[in-house]
Amino acid sequence: MPPKRILILGSTGSIGTQTLDVIRHHADDFEIVGLAAGSSIETLADQAREFGVGALGLACADAAGRLHEVSSTATVFAGPDGLLEMVSATSPDLVVGAISGFDGLSSTIAALEAGIDVALANKEPLVAAGQFVIEAARRGGAEVIPIDSELSAIFQCLRGERREDIARMLLTASGGPFAKLPPEQRRAVTAQQALAHPTWRMGRKVTIDSATLANKGFEMFEVRWLFDVSFDRIQVVVHHQSIIHSLVEFRDRSVIAQMGRPDMRVPIQFALTYPERMDADVPGLDLAQIGSLTFAEPDTAGFPCLRLAMEAGRAGGGYPAVLVGADQAAVDLFLDDRIGFTDIPRLVGAALDDYDGTCPSSQGDVVTVNNWGQTYVTDHA
Numbered sequence: 001m002p003p004k005r006i007l008i009l010g011s012t013g014s015i016g017t018q019t020l021d022v023i024r025h026h027a028d029d030f031e032i033v034g035l036a037a038g039s040s041i042e043t044l045a046d047q048a049r050e051f052g053v054g055a056l057g058l059a060c061a062d063a064a065g066r067l068h069e070v071s072s073t074a075t076v077f078a079g080p081d082g083l084l085e086m087v088s089a090t091s092p093d094l095v096v097g098a099i100s101g102f103d104g105l106s107s108t109i110a111a112l113e114a115g116i117d118v119a120l121a122n123k124e125p126l127v128a129a130g131q132f133v134i135e136a137a138r139r140g141g142a143e144v145i146p147i148d149s150e151l152s153a154i155f156q157c158l159r160g161e162r163r164e165d166i167a168r169m170l171l172t173a174s175g176g177p178f179a180k181l182p183p184e185q186r187r188a189v190t191a192q193q194a195l196a197h198p199t200w201r202m203g204r205k206v207t208i209d210s211a212t213l214a215n216k217g218f219e220m221f222e223v224r225w226l227f228d229v230s231f232d233r234i235q236v237v238v239h240h241q242s243i244i245h246s247l248v249e250f251r252d253r254s255v256i257a258q259m260g261r262p263d264m265r266v267p268i269q270f271a272l273t274y275p276e277r278m279d280a281d282v283p284g285l286d287l288a289q290i291g292s293l294t295f296a297e298p299d300t301a302g303f304p305c306l307r308l309a310m311e312a313g314r315a316g317g318g319y320p321a322v323l324v325g326a327d328q329a330a331v332d333l334f335l336d337d338r339i340g341f342t343d344i345p346r347l348v349g350a351a352l353d354d355y356d357g358t359c360p361s362s363q364g365d366v367v368t369v370n371n372w373g374q375t376y377v378t379d380h381a
């Protein structure tokens with residue numbers, strides 16, 4: 001088999017670097033045809049040197065202009081349009097969608113429309129514009145393969161199963177680092193404390209989203225769109241050990257769970273090798289050492305972002321795009337120490353309450369609504 005040709009969008013981040021780690025251990029099975037990031041010139045150039053990659057992209061056009069100083073032989077794709085061009089110019093077999101935030105939408109849709117499968121970590125495109133992403137995949141005849149551990153778990157639980165046999169999807173949640181913190185102390189949580197996630201080392205945005213449980217709400221949208229189930233058939237269950245990555249219940253009440261040590265390289269590798277499996281350079285699961293697995297209801301009163309996401313999901317239309325835009329702006333403000341931790345759900349909730357309900361009918365409309373959500377929060381902070 002010739003090596004699978006991989007384009008990594010967001011190669012300098014947490015998912016991107018772990019994807020490179022997986023590829024490092026399977027050097028003969030993959031060829032990296034392109035690497036792209038936001039503005040991290042040096043890291044991108046180092047990655048290009050190590051993996052011998054000749055096509056590099058940077059969303060920041062200024063940074064792209066300086067890329068030649070450190071990587072003189074590379075073909076450089078500059079700015080958001082440059083990244084779209086890169087998707088077609090590098091003709092990959094698989095695009096790894098590891099850009100953070102809503103900015104990953106257009107490249108995800110461009111790849112799928114061109115018939116290229118996408119191993120998708122980036123949540124926000126599916127939350128804000130799930131219908132458009134799935135329609136693009138259908139038009140292009142391409143597949144979205146989830147990277148997110150919970151989504152990968154469900155994807156794996158469903159292999160060989162029939163759609164009509166599915167009863168419920170059970171999404172596990174660690175509960176976040178502040179699950180046991182008394183509500184009055186949550187108000188004083190700092191960005192630094194929120195960035196110290198107990199289990200996963202992730203980018204800043206997704207780490208804060210995990211602490212507010214907005215992230216779990218976002219995953220409900222991913223389940224909704226990737227597996228075509230209604231919100232009413234998706235349940236969140238808190239599971240502190242993060243060993244069971246998610247479960248599917250079938251009509252005969254049989255429940256299939258996918259388990260493993262919490263290590264993103266496992267679902268990343270599965271997305272890269274799918275439908276095959278390969279050896280992984282990670283330790284195995286020692287259940288006797290773990291001892292017990294515990295479960296609890298999520299605290300939607302203490303962590304309203306999860307409830308807000310569920311409400312936006314059930315309302316549909318433009319509300320999911322407002323949710324994504326408002327959450328992005330609120331997280332940015334929190335990371336800049338300009339609002340408190342509990343202001344995040346307050347501002348996101350206010351944006352959803354004040355939205356006029358207009359339903360986006362195109363990808364461009366989704367961008368407009370997302371911008372409305374961002375601006376609303378910035379103006380009301």
Ligand SMILES: NC(=O)c1ccc[n+]([C@@H]2O[C@H](COP(=O)([O-])OP(=O)(O)OC[C@H]3O[C@@H](n4cnc5c(N)ncnc54)[C@H](OP(=O)(O)O)[C@@H]3O)[C@@H](O)[C@H]2O)c1
Nearest residue numbers: 010012013014015037038039040059103121122123202203
């Ligand atoms: N980390 C995890 O464990 C995890 C698990 C599941 C899902 N996810 C999802 O995966 C996505 C990536 O997460 P992450 O933790 O890897 O984030 P991250 O560490 O912040 O990395 C983000 C990557 O995207 C690049 N980027 C940012 N804005 C861009 C733009 N406009 N155009 C092109 N590239 C851009 C960054 O480049 P620069 O370095 O130049 O800024 C970086 O390479 C998120 O949507 C997250 O929710 C993450």
